[in-house]
Amino acid sequence: MQREITTMTDLxxxxxxxxxxxxxxxxxxxxxxxxxxxPWRLKEWDFYQVSDGKVMVQINFFNISVASAATAAVVxxxxxxxxxxxxxxxxxxxxxxxxxxxDRPNTFAYESGKTKLSFVTGEDSRRIRFSGKCRAGRIxxxxxLSFRPDDENITIVTPFKGMPDRFFLTTxxxxxxxxxxxxxxxxxxxxxxxxxxxVLDWGRGVWPHRNVWYWGNGSTYIDGKRFGFEVTWKxxxxxxxxxxCLFYDGKAHKIGAxxxxxxxxxxxxxxxxxxxxxxxxxxDVTMTPFFDNKSGAIICDLGMKTHQVHGLWNGxxxxxxxxxxxxxxxxxxxxxxxxxx
Numbered sequence: 001m002q003r004e005i006t007t008m009t010d011l012x013x014x015x016x017x018x019x020x021x022x023x024x025x026x027x028x029x030x031x032x033x034x035x036x037x038x039p040w041r042l043k044e045w046d047f048y049q050v051s052d053g054k055v056m057v058q059i060n061f062f063n064i065s066v067a068s069a070a071t072a073a074v075v076x077x078x079x080x081x082x083x084x085x086x087x088x089x090x091x092x093x094x095x096x097x098x099x100x101x102x103d104r105p106n107t108f109a110y111e112s113g114k115t116k117l118s119f120v121t122g123e124d125s126r127r128i129r130f131s132g133k134c135r136a137g138r139i140x141x142x143x144x145l146s147f148r149p150d151d152e153n154i155t156i157v158t159p160f161k162g163m164p165d166r167f168f169l170t171t172x173x174x175x176x177x178x179x180x181x182x183x184x185x186x187x188x189x190x191x192x193x194x195x196x197x198x199v200l201d202w203g204r205g206v207w208p209h210r211n212v213w214y215w216g217n218g219s220t221y222i223d224g225k226r227f228g229f230e231v232t233w234k235x236x237x238x239x240x241x242x243x244x245c246l247f248y249d250g251k252a253h254k255i256g257a258x259x260x261x262x263x264x265x266x267x268x269x270x271x272x273x274x275x276x277x278x279x280x281x282x283x284d285v286t287m288t289p290f291f292d293n294k295s296g297a298i299i300c301d302l303g304m305k306t307h308q309v310h311g312l313w314n315g316x317x318x319x320x321x322x323x324x325x326x327x328x329x330x331x332x333x334x335x336x337x338x339x340x341x
Contacts (some may be wrong), residue, residue, distance in 0.1 A: 001256055002087050003240045005029070011157065012036070015166045018157070021230070021240035025152040025252045027102045027171050028069050031204055034292060037165035040065050041206045044098045046108065046119055048128050050178045050198040052144055054078055056293070056310070057182050057187050059130050059141060061098065061117055064341065068092040070117040072130050072139050074184050076312055077124065077291045085132035085139050087115035096322035102171035102202040103153055104145045123149050128177065137185030145176035145198040150251040154245040158236035160208055168205035175228040175247050176200075176217045197228075209233050209301075210340045214260065214275065216287075218226060218313065218332020222325055225249045229283065229332070230318065231258045231276065244278060244324075246317050253320045256280035264336060270307050274334060285315030285335060298340050308335035 001124070002020035011029040013019045016037025020029070036042050045062035058073045069088040076082070089112060099106035099121075109118040115132040130141040153173040162165040177193030197219035213235035219228035225248060232243035238257060246253040257273040261275035274287040289311035296304045 001240060002242065002256070005157075006255070011167070011169060018159055018167045021157050021159050021252070023154060023156040023235075023241040023243070023245075025154070026156045027104070027153075029035055029155065029157060031100045031169060033097065033100065033204075034067075036206060038206050040161055042204075043207065044204050045201070046098055047201040047203070048119075048126075048143075048145075048198055048199070050128075050145070050191060050196060051077070051310075052191060052196040055182075057141060057143070057189075057191075059117070059128055060142075061096070061108065061119070063092065063096055063098060066091060068096045069113055070112070070130070071130070072132055072141065074139060074182055075293055077293075080291065082291065083136050083139055084133040085115070085134045086196060089113050098204075100204075102155065102172060102200070116178070117171070126198075128180075129199075134184065136187070137271070138183070140183040141180070143177050143178055143180035143182070143191060143198065145200075146193065147173070147176050148250050151175070151250040152247070154230055154243065154252055154254075155241045156241055158238065158243070159260045161237045163208065168203070168204045168207060170205070170232075170243070171190050171202040172217065172230040172232075172243070172245075173202070173336075174217055174230060175198040175226040175250070177226075207339075209340060213339070214334060215330065215337070216334035218330055220330045220332075222327075223263060227317075229279075229326060229335075231283070233258055244283075246283065246319060248319055248325065255317075258283060264307070264309070268310055274309070274311070276334070283315070283320040284311050286318075287311040287313050293333075298338060301340050303340055305338045308333055309339075331336070 001056040005022045005024040012035040047060040064229045126145040155171040158168040178196040178198045216231040228247040242257045291310045293308040
């Protein structure tokens with residue numbers, strides 16, 4: 001079942017129960033953090049990832065009630081060299097509230113010592129700025145992601161079985177060409193819209209303590225048109241809708257649930273090919289990995305362990321009108337995450 005929401009609707013009832021489940025082509029869910037029934041369990045984040053297939057930049061702000069953090073990472077996907085920064089503040093439940101909308105104009109700014117971050121979302125662009133220290137000196141980023149005002153994304157509300165006050169609301173907005181630069185110490189990385197794309201992972205939710213998920217995402221140009229995909233699975237109850245979608249020339253094309261042929265963690269085979277297919281046959285792709293951006297650990301049932309694997313993708317996708325899009329050596333990623341927090 002793929003229940004599409006087409007009109008603005010409240011996310012939560014007055015007593016904090018989930019009022020609606022399903023997916024939408026834009027953010028049509030009225031999210032009010034004051035209604036969350038378990039505010040000490042609330043997770044909020046705005047996460048941006050930009051890459052040209054050679055260098056990846058991640059800039060994130062999260063608030064998990066017990067702490068807030070502004071983070072940045074710059075990773076050379078060809079050598080594995082990386083620069084990281086994290087500014088963490090404890091016990092900041094209501095101090096750094098993130099916007100309650102994902103795809104309408106909004107702003108967020110954070111400053112702590114020499115760490116500065118800002119996200120400015122307009123009608124046709126998202127500007128991301130970050131400044132913070134790393135071992136190589138400083139990370140200085142100024143990036144602009146562009147889109148058309150009528151571009152569609154996928155915004156989805158996923159419940160958790162038997163837990164009416166738990167939910168996961170997320171927007172994935174990709175196919176956004178990126179222009180700008182990032183400095184790491186004396187080294188400068190330029191991003192051009194002809195070869196670079198950004199994705200927004202916007203999330204708000206109250207989850208069970210333990211979760212796992214796969215998240216795959218990519219954007220490129222095919223025959224001069226922007227093409228991309230968003231696939232997330234394994235987290236929550238997918239009986240109302242799945243977080244799986246194709247994008248072509250700014251429009252969303254909904255597909256069914258996806259799965260991977262073989263668990264890549266078996267025999268530590270993260271760098272072996274990943275074959276991913278949708279149940280309706282509209283996405284059939286194989287990723288040949290070239291870099292595993294692994295990080296984190298789970299200690300005493302607390303933490304997050306990630307294998308974000310980057311590679312070249314080959315296969316095909318089928319749009320709503322039946323057109324087949326052949327995918328040839330498309331750069332994209334898919335991650336497997338174990339989460340306990």
